[in-house]
Amino acid sequence: MKGIEQFRNQLHYSVYPTDKFKTTTCLVSFAAPLSAETIADRALLPYVMEKATAAYPSIELFHTPLEQLYDASLFAGASKVGKEHVIQFQLEVVNDRLVGEPVLSQAIKLLEEVLLRPNVYDGAFQPLIVEQESRLQRQRIESVYDDKMRFAQQRLQELLGGELAIPSLGTLEQLDQVTPRSLYEAYTSMIKHDRIDVYVVGDVTRDQVTEAFLPLETLGSPLVREYPEPVDREFQRLEEQQDVKQSKLHLAYEANIDPRSEDAIKMQVVNGLFGGFPHSKLFMNVREKESLAYYAASQYSSLSRMLFVYAGIDALNQVKTEQIIADQLADLQAGEFDDMTLEQTKEMLFHQRRQLGDSPRQLIAWMSGSDIRPFSLEEEMAILARTTREDVAALSSQIKLKAIYCLKGGTA
Template sequence: TPSSLRDTYRSIIEDDRIDVFVVGQVTKEEMEDALSFLPSHSEKVSHYIPAQKPVNGVKRSSETQPIKQGKLHLGYRVAVDPTSADSIRMQIVNGLFGGFPHSKLFMNVREKESLAYYAASRYAALNSALYVYAGVDTKEAERAEKIILEQLVDLKAGQFTDEELTQTKAMLINARRQILDQPGQLIGWLNGSKMRGLTLEDEIHIIETATREDVVRLAAAIDLDAVYLLRGEA
């Protein structure tokens, strides 16, 4: 109603926290002056992290649309504290699983089996989730899902080479070093790093010192939660 919308708007203005990130050659005084129009509130430094939801069976959903290429998406729960160093190490797990062109999903689902037009994964630390995205032929969706699931099983069993681990770590470290030259990415990194209290060099050190045992241990914290299939019309 008009009344509830007004109340919600007032709550946003009066109660919600505003985080402002600025990258550039500006002084603290210049920023304070530029943002002086914002409401003045006491600083809030606490961060809310949603409790980990237990996996109670795998939820499945599908729909059909007039498209030629189907889409297969898998959602995983990740039992890792997003404020911890393990959330940095989990990025190595994701890189080996589907984050890079040398990953298991890309090499086995797309290249070797030719089951997907694309196949990749993304780790969303703040949501304690990992997502797999694959463009598939609807007729091959069941087989593609089976092969995708097998890649995580292999990862949990430590079936990856030292070369793949080294390459993944190098690519993650290189991406962090590039952040300093890209203001947009730097702001994105700052938004997540403020919870962990880690510098870029801290994160690089965590990645450099991560072991094969860390990868296997963290891969075991990933559990399938949901499967979504968008089918193309016959």
């Protein structure tokens, strides 16, 4: 996007100066190689850190300075991104100009308290907060089982193995091994060894951002981002039975396309035609025409080099549904779709990008993804615009079915 300033000191910065919003939004991201051994500690860590600091050692005390800064908000969380585990701290404050005082610099100092001076004693986080957040984390992990769509996707990814098989929150068994001391060890490793990226959207200047985040410049390391390589997988199928009314059919296709390439942008057109939008082949043919699914859609993950399909079906229709899904892909591979649908798909992708300017959070999400891709927003839109029927057919032909998981229930 025009206007984004990217520069590096010890940390890597992406700044979008704009007076369009009433708030300034900052995101500090810590990235480390994804590991089953560290996932449970790292997934819990941000929830513990955001609750208290050394200067504000309780949840109630920590909320007070946020309220004094015109109800500034601070959120933390963790997720898997390709081969990395990413911990993020997001700060949102009112625009300085609206209140006539330097709210941003004061809020960033509070964020520094969270990052540099956490609530620890004798090499361990406060046990009471750790215990409380562990209970909540247990509920998050258990909720995956209750959400059958998420459960089916997790089981599918376990079939695929590697980084995909690692649950983003860890397992209950791994969570049971987390202690206040192991959390502190995860914190010190994060502070010393993670790659740190800073994103800012708001009425700011580059110099203002650099000065505000100067205390964090001693943190982290210049960790090089690792990209998943193509994996030679054998086809796998797993079917399980539970007492559910609606069966969940999930399919995984390899799309071994470099996530940094133009083809990865063009794959978004492929996905849009296949199952990404309400006018796509899966929705129109599997759901609407054949009435085989309660929902049917696809999602492309460039970093994982995978395309996923998911459908809610009657168990009796599984075989027929699988065949019609395969037929839709075969049509794309043969270039069998009309020009109007191709242009409609491009327009939907254009619209998604135009909307980025309406939300600081969406802008930051795009900026963090653009660190992977060597294209500006305008260049991405140009790539989409010149994507042809032949491009779609060629890219679709690289998509190979590698795993099917079906969680079978009764009829609806």
